[in-house]
Amino acid sequence: MRDNVAGGALTEVTFYILISLYQPRHGYSIMHYIEEKTSGRLVLGAGTLYGALNTLCEKGWISGYGQSTGRKKEFLITPLGREIAQKELSRLKELTEFASEIIGGEQ
């Protein structure tokens, strides 16, 4: 369950899905939100998104939201998912700070 807390990086797809689910969304909305926020750089295939949503539900990082079943099912991040996202944000901050120190100095 907490296999990521130890410190492994999340995949970009996983992290973006977690971020997009700080408010309830269905699949179509997640896909377009991520595409828009990355200016079209990260476009998720529907099959990939479907698999990722199922995996994240199994892990308990997200869950189905409201009464919606079947059609237009909505998802929302869980407290465990928030914890995971928070850890990933800290990891990325550490990485970008260090990278800016080294790479940023060249400019």
Add this chain to the structure above:
Amino acid sequence: MKKYRFFGSFLDTQEKWLNKMSAQGYRLVRTGKLMYEFESCSPNEVQYRVEFIGEKSRENAEDYRLFLEDMGYKVFYKNINLNYSIGKVRVRPWAEKGGRIATNSTTYNRELLIIEKENDGKPFMLHTSLGDRIRYYRMLRNPWIFFLVIFGAMGIFLSSIICGVFAALSLFPIAHYQLKVTKIKKELDFREE
């Protein structure tokens, strides 16, 4: 307009043919075992993908179909085999739980999905992340490994040359999909998605 074709497990060929029909101004309305019914549309109005879902249980296949329809795609079920018998039962050890016994009323003759998207000028991909593409190609490969084992065993124990030929032929799709898996895995070593 009706056309009659059978592509079997040549998914890419079927996909190319459907996209060629779309380029000529025909979109799919209905599918039968051999039959594809088209209606006129503007050339390249729609794009097609053919996806193998034979490993899914009936419930999960239906759940996936609804998910794709909610994405705004049109979805058709399609058979991968050509078999008209009614009480068909197939054992699929390579499938997920709930899909290992395939009958006419569950997943038999519903092994493929044809997915149609309105052409918005962007490429139409269903599997985009490296991990998911590996999973998908493994899913396409595994039924052939099962065929290899079954026909290989029958070829040896029954001294059947026909079975041996079938076993040998299944090596081609196994190699085809395994090469894809290996190639993507190498990328995973330095790139994540």
